[in-house]
Amino acid sequence: MRPETSGNQQLIKVINRMALVRCLCANPGLSRADLAPAVDLTKSTISLLVRELIDEGWLVERDIVTTGDLGRRPTPLFIDPSRLLLLGAEVGVGSVRVVATTLTGEVLARNVGSFGGSRTVRDCITSLAAGLQRVRKQLEPTQKIIGIGIGLPGGVDEASGTLQLAPNLGWRDVPFGALLREKLKGSVLAGVPLFLQNEADVAAVGEREFNPTPASDPLLYVSINHGVGAGVIVDDRLLTGSRGFAGEVGHMVLQVNGPLCTCGRRGCAEALIGLRALHQLPLQPEQGASADPLAEVQRRLAQQHGDTVRAVTIAGAYLGVLLQNLASAYDPACIVLGGAVVALGDKFLQPALQTLADYSAAANLAAPTVRISQFGADAVAIGAAGLARYRLTRPNIRTSFSDKVTAGPSNTEQETD
Numbered sequence: 454m455r456p457e458t459s460g461n462q463q464l465i466k467v468i469n470r471m472a473l474v475r476c477l478c479a480n481p482g483l484s485r486a487d488l489a490p491a492v493d494l495t496k497s498t499i500s501l502l503v504r505e506l507i508d509e510g511w512l513v514e515r516d517i518v519t520t521g522d523l524g525r526r527p528t529p530l531f532i533d534p535s536r537l538l539l540l541g542a543e544v545g546v547g548s549v550r551v552v553a554t555t556l557t558g559e560v561l562a563r564n565v566g567s568f569g570g571s572r573t574v575r576d577c578i579t580s581l582a583a584g585l586q587r588v589r590k591q592l593e594p595t596q597k598i599i600g601i602g603i604g605l606p607g608g609v610d611e612a613s614g615t616l617q618l619a620p621n622l623g624w625r626d627v628p629f630g631a632l633l634r635e636k637l638k639g640s641v642l643a644g645v646p647l648f649l650q651n652e653a654d655v656a657a658v659g660e661r662e663f664n665p666t667p668a669s670d671p672l673l674y675v676s677i678n679h680g681v682g683a684g685v686i687v688d689d690r691l692l693t694g695s696r697g698f699a700g701e702v703g704h705m706v707l708q709v710n711g712p713l714c715t716c717g718r719r720g721c722a723e724a725l726i727g728l729r730a731l732h733q734l735p736l737q738p739e740q741g742a743s744a745d746p747l748a749e750v751q752r753r754l755a756q757q758h759g760d761t762v763r764a765v766t767i768a769g770a771y772l773g774v775l776l777q778n779l780a781s782a783y784d785p786a787c788i789v790l791g792g793a794v795v796a797l798g799d800k801f802l803q804p805a806l807q808t809l810a811d812y813s814a815a816a817n818l819a820a821p822t823v824r825i826s827q828f829g830a831d832a833v834a835i836g837a838a839g840l841a842r843y844r845l846t847r848p849n850i851r852t853s854f855s856d857k858v859t860a861g862p863s864n865t866e867q868e869t870d
């Protein structure tokens with residue numbers, strides 16, 4: 454496809470530019486000559502677009518060491534890690550974590566704040582806006598923020614920027630994107646494209662965008678905190694469902710007449726695996742006990758408390774049941790596990806993997822690939838930056854809360870404060 458043959462040249466040009474960026478994200482070091490067949494554009498178009506992308510800060514040329522007798526080699530191109538940046542934020546239950554990343558997901562700055570006292574939407578937006586601006590201040594003034602992603606603890610309608618339901622905060626139908634945009638008005642971040650999505654969904658996108666291991670599709674990201682959720686990517690698309698509730702796997706029922714879940718049903722995955730299930734262990738108050746429920750479970754595991762070891766083992770086995778059900782539904786190339794509960798380590802994860810292996814062996818199939826998120830506590834915040842990159846570099850399938858976005862720095866950060 455050549456841009457000059459289209460009636461909508463501007464859009465085609467944006468799509469072609471971002472095809473080059475995506476290609477170099479996946480294959481750093483390609484030359485202009487390598488890119489032509491990879492994205493199916495003429496060499497002259499490639500040269501023109503690459504020049505623009507270098508000038509604007511998306512790409513950088515790096516010299517290669519020439520050996521002398523091979524003549525002039527093609528110059529390798531890379532995503533520029535220094536000029537155009539992304540912000541990603543995780544809104545948790547009472548806390549806000551913000552990171553600034555390069556276009557390839559490397560964290561350059563970080564801020565963690567709290568709105569734990571009130572848990573009102575207003576305090577959350579205030580804390581989030583402050584966190585975003587604090588992180589911006591840690592960067593060089595010459596660096597530009599081209600997108601802001603936000604991971605929210607509930608179902609999100611990405612096109613309208615609405616947080617539809619956040620059960621652990623008791624929020625419903627919050628116009629989160631509009632409120633944040635209003636709060637950022639007049640600041641250096643006003644006008645930067647905003648992208649909002651569920652926390653497990655953005656973490657899934659982050660694994661896909663920023664993980665240097667070979668691409669895996671379909672990819673499932675299963676997040677285990679107070680709640681249990683999943684982000685699902687199939688054919689390079691985030692599966693959000695008709696109302697933004699796809700991936701609410703914490704409420705898949707795993708046990709008839711099981712323990713009561715926050716949703717009102719019994720036997721949901723969340724009631725068997727989530728942090729709430731673990732700290733409803735028959736714990737007797739004792740000296741040295743931690744106020745943090747996860748830290749308390751860890752402490753008791755380290756001391757080999759029989760009840761705790763048993764409860765964590767059972768929860769791990771139920772995680773294996775959940776993963777088996779998800780594997781049956783999606784046939785994933787890769788399952789990534791994240792969230793705070795993963796910090797319990799082998800005592801929790803081994804029973805899950807063993808259960809999964811047993812089910813696979815019984816059906817004479819290979820067990821699905823399971824790995825732990827490499828981004829740890831930053832997984833959702835980095836994932837949110839990943840969502841911004843994902844949407845900005847796929848202009849043809851973008852679902853953006855932002856009114857109008859161009860995949861260049863022209864519509865990004867304003868220089869006013």
Ligand SMILES: [Zn+2]
Binds near residue numbers: 703704715717722
């Ligand atoms: Zn439930």
